[in-house]
Amino acid sequence: MPLSYDAIIIGSGSNGISAAIYLQQKGLKTAIFEQASTPGGSTRTQELTLPGFKHDVGSAILPMGFGSPFLRSLPLEKHGLEWIFPEIPYSHPFSDGTAYSCYTDIRKTAAQLGDDEASYLNLFEPLVKNWGKLENDLLGPLGIPEHPLDFIKFGMKALPSAKMLAKHYFKNEKSRIFFYGSAAHSTLPLDNMASASFGLVLSTMAHKYNWPFPKGGAQNFINSMLSYYKSIGGELYLNKNITHLEELPKSKTYLFDLTPKQLLKIKGTDFSDLYRKRMSSFEYGAGVFKIDWALDKPIPFTNEKCRKSGTVHIGFSEEEMENSEKVIHHKQMTDTPYVLVAQHSIFDTTRAPEGNHTAWAYCHVPNGSIADFSAIIEAQVERAAPGFKECILKKSTMNSVQLEAFNPNIIGGDINGGKQDITQLFTRPIAKLSPYATPDPRIYICSASTPPGGGVHGMCGFNAAKAVIKDHF
Template structure:
């Protein structure tokens, strides 16, 4: 008789937990996943939160990292019907009403819009974009250096203002600062430029696609694969202590460090528990979704073609806003990241209407109401926007954490991705998924390589479990 009920238990069904479960199931392990919410998926959720027929993503919406991730590419989820949609203009960045910079799929076409910076953009973004497979592998496991990772680091392991010092065109400067702002940290910190360069390169290499039918489709495909392999998912069950789980060879926690301590802290060594206690969390997201009549009436006609929009202003304005947020202050004009997903995937809205949404960067744990300020900022660049609103749905930082407990204080990064916590995540180790207990593994975005729908924390944790126990 086996000493175990199953081979592996995964707590949490976000992208990393599901990728870990599928990886183990494909290796022949008996796997069960426990999810506290009534529906699985973590950040991979979508729903009709405004009006029937309008599908909005509850967290992640654009998926360049999923397209480039070795984890997702290895799984080949198109067999489960997963499809992505995109167009030739991944991003528009509004600088002033009617004046914008654009990132296009073609590095050459993008660079042509950046005047004096044309050659530099093509040399850097074009080169990395053409090597997106190698770049995806490098970023997916940054603790195993490759020539591409070293080249990326040498190019962009600097504070964003340092890299901006090489650029002269206001459009390229604004676009790069907006890309770097996805790090949601003070852009004066080291390595923030790396985020900007990577996202720009992936825009040229694989684009910024959306999942057809909503981000939930990614979770649905992973779940379909898992159940076809005999895996099981148990929803509506919150795990408080590891002893509540079935007996298993391995337990993988797709949770925040805080919840990992609650569940298994008594099994960890004091030094490992301290590393989880020390995890720092970054700024938060304040999300608003709208059902609108027609399309957003952008002053700049080119913005209507963009899949995603940054309302950030000049590079200097983006840097100032992100600095305020990092210091716990609410900027007068917060940086906005907006999704025009129904332009890419018409199934997300009724004909003649649009599912529109996005979020502002706000301080950790922010509890104010900035819906009016967000809509006023959009109105500045798209006069008449308010008149087209049919319904709205607000998800403030408190609601973000309620939706997904891993989003502590509304922070969507699993731990602020500054230079130290990009490497020591949650501690400095060549096997960041390993805990001090040989049968327990951490597989959330709080481990290397960090946030984003990559599935790589789950894949690396599962591979380590197979190596040690399989």
């Protein structure tokens, strides 16, 4: 191991590796230090149930990884990455057996919505058309936008709550439920300001890019990033749990792919009391309860469109969904939570032995909950797919605390590196011109706790690395 570096990155999540790649591309000497024995953080694939069944422990569907301005500039396909595009990006089944699907074709999608067809087009067509202009402004820290007019127009739709936006645009409950399915990825109450923004961005990505995922598992995304990183001279050290800067070789800069709570525990940093105080008030969001199934057949959804979708959002009424996403913030659960299901093996035969299948799901739960929610998740899936439970060969579950044990960044089960409400969306971890920099000039944060927040897009790492270059090199 060399004695000194230009930049050391602590943590090999998608953001840590993105930061390392950008700095290495700029000719710097870099290395990544990771506490786990396998790289990838929340983007890892393991045989959690039975041999030959590959389950994504964390992230599973990577539209932002495919569409990310930084990641799509990398030659990842040359380093083993293969994308799988499901026939339908996502669907939402209703209690009468019908379903709405989000197709890449925006007109085909809108045509399902009856009276709400024109409103759907009115809401999404400008976003899909102008996404190329919007993405850089939305995927960085708050600043002067490159395209102010488009940014303001987006802000007017994105700042309200999902509930307010859905009520304004859609007359029919099914259309509102359909919108809630993607807005609820925010893990916020659906009447919280800016919860609409998640529905807008994620559905726009589905129309623009589909909701693809890496062949063989999300781990292959990380493996391709690392293969490229090493090919340009980067170094990765595993099983290195960093607790003190002294445990690392000398470096001009250190980029932490950690959340504020963890960074504050690292010894040897030189942070002001004020910075520590502000970072200590950073808020974490609700947790998740995760379940993976090995199945002897695909999930038998009643609706055919759901059987052809990579992702299925489950929530049978507006009230059920609003309630489920609200009560978790008051340490409660409903019996009918919003559930996200991903089914890779229908499109990717490498995920399970021949004839068998995998499925991945989670619901949002109170932060830190250790309760077992498998029965209510399975009951929700069964409502949309009678006979589902009989297909289960084996399951693996992880409550919030077990997820945090798997990856210390998943504080209390929060998969986004901190609450993503209006106060912490663009100004995370604290409101500051460069949220990536800290009062210790050597130290930067590059995790999902910085803008643009959770998801596998690498943009937090890329933005942090740009700040390092600007300040030091």
